[in-house]
Amino acid sequence: MASDLVIRPARAEDEREIVELLRSAWSRVSEPGPERPADAAVFDERHPVEGFLVAERGRRIVGYVAQAPAGPLESNRHVRHIQGLAVLESARGSGVGAALVEAACDAARAAGARRMTLRVLGHNGPARQLYRRCGFAVVGVLPEEFLLDGAYVDDVWMSRRLSDPDEPAHR
Structure with missing residues (x-):
């Protein structure tokens, strides 16, 4: 990872920049849903700001990762799920994606998670x-x-x- 890269928790004021990042990174290789409108919210009940980490270079967000509990049941609270990952095209190949994934796993582990899951499109070779x-x-x-x-x-x-x-189960 480049020494000028900072991974930090997202803040509510990052939303506009994350939307711009998502819109610039959107493609059918990585996203089965429609392109996000410019005025769409990123943070909501299913995607709270606390679940997001951003990668910054200088003062610019160059990537983000979002994670959340895998489901609503207490019985699988030990599983976290990566809900999204995007890196600016200009920052790809420089370790930003790996740094974000590792930071999300570290945060989940620190919160007591035992497993991280994700879904990826079969034709998205770089992400896989x-x-x-x-x-x-x-x-x-x-x-x-x-x-x-x-x-x-x-x-x-x-x-x-x-x-x-x-490791023993936490009860």
Whole structure:
């Protein structure tokens, strides 16, 4: 990671810059949903600002990662899920994505999580490679889950252990 990169918790005032980043990074390679409108909110009940980390170079946000509990049940509160990751095109290949993923895993581990999960489109080779380098493994594939621009695309589920398997469960 470049020494001038700072990973920090997102703040409410970062929302506009994160929206711009999301709009610049949007493509059918990484996103099955529609392009985000310029006035769309990033932070909401399902995506609270506390779940976001941003990567800054200078005073500019060059990437973000969002994570949240994997589901609403107490019985799987030990699992966190990466809800989104984006890096400015000009900052790709410089370690920003890996730094964000590792920071999200560190934050989840510090909060008591034992596992991190994520979903990635099957045709997104660069993202799948990044997640593999960060210790994630494929745990499932939903074949042809999305129809994007006339082609069927798999939904790949990946997971990574965050804790020692012999560590006792927290109750």
